[in-house]
Amino acid sequence: MSSAPPALSTEPAPSERQGARTPMILLIACAAQFMVVLDVSIVNVALPDMKASLGLSPAGQQWIVNAYTLAFAGLLLLGGRAADLVGARRTFLAGLVLFAAASLACGLSGDGTTLIAARAVQGLGGALLAPATLTLIMTTFTEPRSRMRAMGTWSSVNGGGGAAGAVVGGLLTEYAGWRWVFFVNIPIGLAILAAALLYVPAVRGSHGGLRRLDLPGALSVTVGLTALVYGIISTESSPWGSPHVWGALSLGILFLAAFVLIESKVAAPLVPLAVLRRRTLAIANLVMIGLGSAMFAMWFLLSLYMQQVLGFSAVKTGLLFLPGCVAVIVGTRTSAHLVRRIGPRSLLVTGMAVSTFGFLWLSRIAVGGVFTTDVAPPFGLCALGLGMAMLPVTAAATTGIQPREAGLASGLVNTSRQVGGALGLAILAAVASHGVAEHLVPGVQALTAGYGRAFLFAALFTACAAFGSFFLPGRPATAGPGATAPGPGAGLTSGGAA
Structure with missing residues (x-):
């Protein structure tokens, strides 16, 4: 008896299933990154309400921001390595669950100490989540042109998320209360979790991945950065x-030196020191530190200036940040179209120069300033320039990176931005505080002088970043007749990762 003919399978082939998943993976990665970056800036507009509700000191206000930023920055490298060794999907899901749970704890906090501690845990969740989003993109989009488009979308979300945080924070603070700047993460996180379980494929990590994670390195760099920022903030009092x-600063330097020693000795370092010998990667991360320093401080200082000097409400302050949101997105989309054509150097120099001019203009703010003429134009220039720089510096930092090192590269570039943000915010807030203290009579005049001086120092940060950008590769290489095709991570600049 002959057997029946086999039924035709209607299930798509693996490549077809992957093709159907690809847009969803990009959407999931961008949504998660938006939530993480949003939480860096969403609290800025709500800080005055938190201060009144929980009895926070000015230093306490900074720690609401810096507890998250420092945990985020110090552990991002660990998150990047976890994505490589354990698998991007597992790291992504673990970070997402931890981030949502910590957001709930933040919203339920009854005092400043509890809120600061919960913010640190939230930063840990973000440190696992953020590098996994870029790893998912780099391992899903292997063709250089499609990868660049995906990274352009990711960079737009990255810049737009930070900008939109002020708007969303203002609306939530005004109409729902400051606790909702944290509660909003819970439904978003649950929706992303459901989509990730359905669409993100499970990829096995390296054998013995968990045992190979460099926990001593992660601890030493986190403690070192925290001590440095604490020392800088302490100069206000x-x-x-x-x-x-000096005790705090010395402790920070000691732990950072220990981090370098640990990385040179352990078998599976958090940051293989040989990676930092790649010129393009090292310079790009230094430029990112300058960019992050200016970007974080811009939202923080402008929010306080508009509420404490100009007397705007939280919702009005948030809505007036909308031009900045648009400028960041315009900058990132513009650079996405140009980076492959002219290379990262020209875009970075231009973006940082535009931001430098904007910060110099902002340093001239006055007590009776008018938003439409004295704040909006320079603010728009700062945001536009920072948006233009986001994609090219990320592209330069990840050029030539192999898929197995994708998490490390993304962790490094994210860490540089967050380290820059934490140190920049601490330095510029201290500069503003010293500027206020020089006035014998406290009040809006003293606050304005302090904020103006801080914006002047922000201009110095972006000017240094512009100078550093000159050392990056110029135009992309043009393949000759006998040239070999670039690998998945290549093809962005002529210098590669040399």
């Missing part, structure tokens, strides 16, 4: 020469 300040 203690002189630079006090044992309190």
Whole structure:
């Protein structure tokens, strides 16, 4: 008896299933990155309400931001390596669950200490989540042109998320209360979790991945950065020469030196020191530190200036940040179209120069300033320039990186931005505080002078970033007749990762 003919399978082939998943993976990665970046800036507009509700000091206000940023920055490298060793899907899901749970704890906090501690845990979740989003993109989009389009979308979300945080924060603070700037993450996180379980494929990590994670390295760099920022913030109440300040700064330097020693000795370092010998990668991350320093401080200082000096409400402040949101998105989309054509260097130099001019203009703010003429134009220039720089510096930092090192590269570039943000915010807030203290009579005049001086220093950060950008590769290489095709991570610049 002959057997029946086999039924034709209607299930798509693996490549077809992957093709159908690809847009959803990009959407999931961008949504998660938007949530993480949003949470860096969403609290800025809500800080005055948090201060009144929980009795926070000015330093306490900074720690609401910096507890998240420092945990985020210090552990991003660990998150990047976890994505490589354990698998991007597992790291993504673990970070997402931890981030949502910590957001709930933040919203339920009854005092400043609890809120700051919950923000640190939230930063840990973000540190696992953020590099996994870029790893998912780099391992899903292997063709250079499609990868660049995907990274352009990711960079737009990255810049737009930070900008939109002020708008969303203002609306939530005004109409729902400051606790909702944290509660909003819970439904978003659950929706992303459901989509990730359906569409993100499981990829096995390296054998023994968990045992190979460099926990001593992660701990030393986190403690070192925290001590440095604590020392800088302490100068607001203690002189630079006090044992309190120098003790914290010395401890930070000691732990960072220990981090370098650990990385040179362990078998599976968090950051293989040989990676930092790649010129393009090292310079791009230094430029990212300058970019992050200016970007974080811009939202923080402008929010306080508009509420404490100009007397705007939280919702009005948030809505007036909309031009900045648009400028960031315009900048990132413009650079996405140009980076493959002219290379990252020209875009970075141009973007940082535009931002430098904007910050110099902002340093001239006055007590009776008018938003439409004195704040919006320079603010728009700052945001446009920072948006233009986001994609090219990320592209330069990840050029030539192999898929197995995708998490490390994305962790490094994210870490540089967050480290820059934490240190920049601490430095510029201290500069503003010292500027206020120089006035014998406290008030809006003193606050305005302090904020103006801080914007002047922000211009110095972006000018240094522009100078550093000159050392990046110029135009992309043009393949000759006998040239070999670039690998998945190549093809962005002429210099590669050399």
